Amino acid sequence: MLAESIRKQLRQIVGDTWFKDDPEALVTHSYDATPMVQSMPDGVIYPSTREEVAAILKLANEHRIPIVGRGAGSNLCGGTVAVEGGIVMVMNRMNRLIEIDQDNLTATFQPGLNTKEFHLAVEALGLFYPPDPSSMVVSTLGGNIMECAGGLRGLKYGTTKDYVIGLEAVLPSGEVIRTGGKLYKDVAGYDLTKLLVGSEGTLAIITEATVKLTPAPKYKKTMLAMYEDIYAAARTVSAIIGHQIIPATLEFIDNPTLRVVEAFNKIGLPLNMEAVLLIEQDGSDMSAVEQDIEAITRICLEQGAAEVKIAGSTQEAEKLMMARRSALSTLARIRPTTILEDATVPRSKIADMVIEINRIAKKYDVQICTFGHAGDGNLHPTCTTDARDHDEIHRVEQAFEEIFDAAIRMGGTITGEHGVGMMKAPYLEWKVGAAGIELMKGIKRAFDPNNIMNPGKIFAKESRKRLVVQR
Amino acid sequence: MLAESIRKQLRQIVGDTWFKDDPEALVTHSYDATPMVQSMPDGVIYPSTREEVAAILKLANEHRIPIVGRGAGSNLCGGTVAVEGGIVMVMNRMNRLIEIDQDNLTATFQPGLNTKEFHLAVEALGLFYPPDPSSMVVSTLGGNIMECAGGLRGLKYGTTKDYVIGLEAVLPSGEVIRTGGKLYKDVAGYDLTKLLVGSEGTLAIITEATVKLTPAPKYKKTMLAMYEDIYAAARTVSAIIGHQIIPATLEFIDNPTLRVVEAFNKIGLPLNMEAVLLIEQDGSDMSAVEQDIEAITRICLEQGAAEVKIAGSTQEAEKLMMARRSALSTLARIRPTTILEDATVPRSKIADMVIEINRIAKKYDVQICTFGHAGDGNLHPTCTTDARDHDEIHRVEQAFEEIFDAAIRMGGTITGEHGVGMMKAPYLEWKVGAAGIELMKGIKRAFDPNNIMNPGKIFAKESRKRLVVQR
Structure with a gap:
């Protein structure tokens, strides 16, 4: 609960309309897209300028009030849940596309800009901003930057980190850095x-960002490789990369996911198949793209694909991609x-990982569908369950713990x-070690000595014991 | 001067042969490729394993002895000069190429591995590691990582930072992080x-690195655009990028540099021209490469090139590239x-910058040749002078200060x-501000609380006053 004097000052900074602490505003901002986590903030604020952000942070810092930066709240790690209370700072009024600089191939924008809207503006000029998280229709670029969002084009084009080249950010002290x-x-x-990209709101609030753009690839081909053997599909992933072909997209979808996506989208996905690979190649030259698609087709068949289909039209290709992007919302x-x-x-470990996921799901008797960005090793095993069934949820947690452990044992x-x-x-300690955590805490202290920036994130009060035998 | 007990312990760690403190070893390691800076270390040590590195750092940390990591010493910022004494740690015994993983398109190596040797090993498998600092014949990959080396292919392929995806590093405490x-x-x-890439040995000593590789581009074309007007050459740079063409290499060479390079290489460079652009395009498809080269040729001529020549053979192309790479050594x-x-x-500011450099050189009556990676805005104005002439050196310093100031004013x-x-x-403060320096010092403290890692680097005792009017 914020003191009346604090609320008054916050209202003075942003104007009466843009600070809220009525129950509706607090409940609406007590959760994000992450299941099973909720925590009430003490207030919600909507700054419209860098100066307002700075004034809010300075005040919060003086009074040790947590600040939780928020874009669209579409993250899946509980990143914008105010777990220690405080103020949720919603950046959606600062959503200006400041400039697309065609001479330098850069774009500069405020953090609240919608990702898809930005894509369209860039593409209208024949340019390309590759990071494409599946949430891009709702997500903001500021949220993408804070979480280092990836997407379907990561294996060829990298993720948000690879594109951000300049930031303006406000420190908890209210100082602005560029x-x-x-x-x-x-x-x-x-x-x-x-360092700021992927810092999850724990170091500073960004108020402006500059990203690299690239010329848009002129040609694109989309294909679907269908497998009766799920592991043959998984093995194909490393076979393609091993042949030195990097597709723009290389997605894996297992049968349970396929069924749900088809039920929702009705685009004729092959429900009798155990898994499919959705593959896209792009490039500046049609014949090069076609050569790659031919080579990939050959590799898929060699690895045991039952059938390979190449999309005959842009519409057909887009339907396939949309179907994949809808996987989470349809599974839900x-x-x-x-x-x-x-x-x-x-x-190269994708096939091993799929085997592990299925073994673990069976062991704990939970329902896990698997799809994801196989081409960059990033699978999304997805558990459909019921938060009210405590026994099942406990088994789900155990299953995911074992999946994390398996990933780390495979070098993941x-x-x-x-x-x-x-x-x-x-x-986190399982991946980065106790020494890694200590370094990260030191970095956090350098930015945020009073721990007001999104406290309770990244660093746990206690690390989980790793039950499974280590290497 | 190291205490006898310390020297004894260092000898115990690496063996008698691999710790040296005779005058020859100390003098040899008192300087690097940077002109006009020299400082005697107290010892030189050559570890051969991660464990040896850890034991040396632990000992040094206990006794607050500076540790200066060193590869080939080819850096140009005084990065490996032991300005506060201590021990120079030469990594050249840890030079193993551990693995090229063709399934994952990664390579893993020890820091002392020679850059060119690594390039050849990678290229023999049809793969490609783009960062190509001009010093690559002598430089080590560990040095490249610590300085975040760039090179001639930066505009299309990025720099060292874009390729390093995994590190093993020893902290001053002797702890190992991955x-x-x-x-x-x-x-x-x-x-x-x-964060470790580009940290200049001030945070940790890396003992192993994993980098991304890409399939090698199959085709390459090299061309030379010649200009009687130096600014027309500079303007062409942004015109090419503005046309959404990203060449693999886009180098600017002015007439004074051209003359020196020609005198040494004798390859028929056009000495009557004020500047040339050396341009290379590569790709997986010959016709796409040719289309780009044709479009670039048209743009060069539109922008006022007197002549454009396309290299007729690989040999001719390699001669041109070698000539460019030899610019520094020939200017010397x-x-x-x-x-x-x-x-x-x-x-987009390359032309303005060339104008500024020439104006400043004239103002201070110093000789500055300019060449460099124009395509990514990275020019190397090079002053040929005489360290013994104090008056001239003072003017050189003033000129460079004004160049830094101009670069920052242009958003550089x-x-x-x-x-x-x-x-x-x-x-540094001119670029990152006082708040930026404080954050960086906080990061430094998190890694190296006793300031033993390459002390005296990155952070100055005192920042230079910025004399020129700020924006």
């Missing part, structure tokens, strides 16, 4: 830009609670693109 | 990998001291790829 710029090379001191229709995980392994990580937030915090 | 892995996506906590033949600078601007930075080291430390 990092990088419209620069493709900058080694002036430690790379604060890349099966049972009351959907938990989407994000363990990531070296891409606990999260490829969703972030640590609250959900993975107890497991 | 970051990232063979992973294209990993958002488990703050990105320590990217003109006068006793050569100071190569590294200011970087948004690429004080160093694009050479690092801060000793040379740029007094200017």
Whole structure:
């Protein structure tokens, strides 16, 4: 509960309309897209300028009030849940596309800009901003930057981190820093830009960002490879990469996912198949794209695909991609609670990982569908369950713990693109070690000595014991 | 001067042969490729394993002895000069190429591995590691990582930072951390990998690194555009990018540089021209490469090129590239001291920057040749001078200060790829601000509380006053 004097000052900073602490506003901002986590903030604020952000942070810092930055709240790690109370700072009024600089191939915007809207503006100029999280219709670029969002084009084009080259950010003290710029090379001191990307609101609030753009690839071909053997599909992933072909998209979808997606989208997906690979190649030259698609087709068949289909039209290709993007929202229709995980392994281990996931699901008697960005090793094993069934939820947790452990044993990580937030915090030590956590806490202290920036995220009060035998 | 007990313990760690403190070893390691800086270390040590590195750091940390990590010493920022004494740790015994993983398209190596040797090993498998600093024949990959080396292919392929995805590093405490892995996506906590890249030996000593590889582009074309008007050449750079063409290489060479390079290489460079652009395009498809080269040719001529020549053979192309790579070493033949600078601007500002450099050189009556990676805004204005002429050196310093200031005013930075080291430390605040420096010092403390890791680098005792009027 905020003191009346604080509320008064907050209202003075943003105007009466833009600070809210009525029950509706608090409840609406007590959760995000993450299942099973909720916590009431003490207030919700909507700044419209860098100066307002700075004034709010300065005040919060003086009074040790937690600040939880928020874009669209579409994250899946509990990243914007005010777990220690405080003020949720919603950035959606700062949503201006400031500039697309065609001479430098950069764009500069405020954090509240919608990702899809930005894509369309960029593409209208024949340019390309590759990061495409499945949530892009609702997500904001600021949220993408704070979580280092990935997407379906990661294997060829990288993730948000690879595109952000300049930031303006407000520190808890209210000081404003500017990092990088419209620069493709900058080694002036430690790379604060890349450090802030993926920092999950725990270090600073960004108020402006500059990203690299690239020329749009002119041609694109989409194909679907269908498998009666799920492991043959998984093995195909490393076979394609092993042949030195990097598709723009290389998605894996297992049969349970396929069934749900088909029921919702009705586009004729092959329900008799155990798994499909959805593959897209793009490029500046049609014949090069076609050569790759031919080579990939050959590799799929060699690895045991029952059938390979190449999309005959843009419409058909888009339908396939839309179907894949709808996987999470359609899976959410099966049972009351959907938990989407994000363990990531070296891409040569995709087949081993699929085997492990299915073994673990059976062991704990839970329902796990698996789909995801196989081409960069980033699978999303998704559990459809019911939060009200405590016994089942306990088994789900055990299953995911064992999945994280398996990922790490294969040289992987606990999260490829969703972030640590609250959900993975107890497991972070498994990946980065106690010394890694200590370094990260030291970095956090350098930015935020009073721990007001999104407290309770990334760092757990206690790490989970790793029950499974380590290497 | 190290105490006898310390020297004894160091000898016990690495064996008698691999610790040296005779005058020859100390003098040899008192300087690097940077002109006009020298400082005697107290000892030189050559570890051969991670365990030896850890034992040395632990001992040094207990006794507060500076540790200066060193690869080939080819850096240009005074990065490996033991400015506060202590021990130079030469990594060249740890030079093993551990693995090229063709399924995951990654390579793992020890830091002492020679860059060119690594390139050849990778290329023999049809793969590609793009970062190509001009020093690559002598430089080590560990040095490249610590300085975040760039090169001639930065505009299309990025720099070292874009390729390093996993590190093993020893902290001053002797603890070993592992970051990232063979992973294209990993958002488990703050990105320590990217933070360590470019950290100039001030945070930790890396003992192993994993980098991304890409399929090698199959085709390459090289061309030379010649200009009687230097600014027309500079303007062409942004015109090419503005047409959404990203060449693999886009180098600017002015007439004075051209003359020196020709005198040494004798390959028929056009000495009557004010500037040339050396342009290379590559790709997986010959016709796409040819289309780009045709479009670039048209743009060059539109922008006022007097002549455009396309290399008729691989040999001819390689001669041109070799000539460019030899620019620094050949310029070093003109006068006793050569100071190569590294200011970087948004690429649309290249023409303005060339105008500024020439104006400033005239103002201070110093000789500055300019060449560099124009395509990514990274010019190397190079001053040929004489360290013994104090009056001239003073004017050179003033000229470079004004160049840094101009770069920052244009939205640029004080160093694009050479690092801060000793040379740029007094200017770092101009780029990152006082708040930025404080954050970086906080990060430094988190890794190295006793300030033993390459002390005196990145952070200056005192920042230079910025004399020129700020925006």
